[in-house]
Amino acid sequence: MELYQLRYFAYAAKYENITMAAKELNVSQPSISKAIQSLERELKTELLRKNGRSCVLTRDGYLLQERVVPLLEEIEHLPLEFRNRQKKKLIRLNVLTAGLLVPELIREFREENPDVFFQVLDRREATKWDVCIRSTLPQYVFRNAVKLMEEPLYLAFHKDSWLRNMEKVRLSDIRNEQFVMLRSGGSIRTISEAIFEKEGIIPDIAFECDNVHVLRRMVQEGVGITIWPKYSWRDHLRSETDFANVCYRPIDNNEFKRSLYLILQEDLKMTEELEKFCKYTEKYFNSIKEE
DSSP: OOHHHHHHHHHHHHHTOHHHHHHHHTSOHHHHHHHHHHHHHHHTSOOEEEETTEEEEOHHHHHHHHHHHHHHHHHHHHHHHHHHTTTTOEEEEEESSOTTTHHHHHHHHHHHOTTOEEEEEOOTTOOOOSEEEEEEOTTOOOTTEEEEEEEEEEEEEETTSGGGGOSSBOGGGGTTSEEEEEOBTBHHHHHHHHHHHHTTOOOEEEEEESOHHHHHHHHHTTSOBEEEETTTTOSOOSSOOOBTTEEEEOBSOTTOEEEEEEEEOTTOOOOHHHHHHHHHHHHHHHHHHHO
């Protein structure tokens, strides 16, 4: 079992797509497929199963992913941690929501603070982090945290859908539509399920996954409609309503919203760099709301 094989598998499992993993790793698709096949032969089990152009994790695949991802993250971040341990300018950021906005946030922050380095995680079970960006239901409040925004949840659908002619979508309008959704557990799914149940709607779910990138692609391909955060999942924030075959419309129900927080680790010793980053993050999210 080689380290590169585990790394290739981890990326394929993350995207549930060999093509996207190959692009991210800058290697060929056959290289990833062969690495995963070698792992399957060595472990004597199936890890990934083809599902059209994508793939899905088997039960053993999920087990391996849970074991491998934390180890790979620790290994990949060791050089950075060694370089910055003495400098004490390393910020460990756990990103559980708004992940599409974080690269721009970090880039802009480092333009003003080039000596600060980041270790970015995206795991709910992680405990070794300094600050965490996550979402929750509007009625919940986190301790030792700053509320970044209250984010409306919109409906997203393919540009050819009949829904495009509507300025605001009622739940009764989408009762018979097919949905693509994130799996249960996150704030978006929890909020949606609670409102659907309250309105007596049983959504027809055609596809569900754990990956935002895959879900976005499904909407772009017209597989179904989905509940879509107004800011967090947008590629273009500056006055654009639609992009890449996807249209957004507000939902005629004020309960479709969630809260985003920046949470500080308990008993964290606040450094100058960390304090700067927290203030900059608040400023960044405020600017998004104003666009």
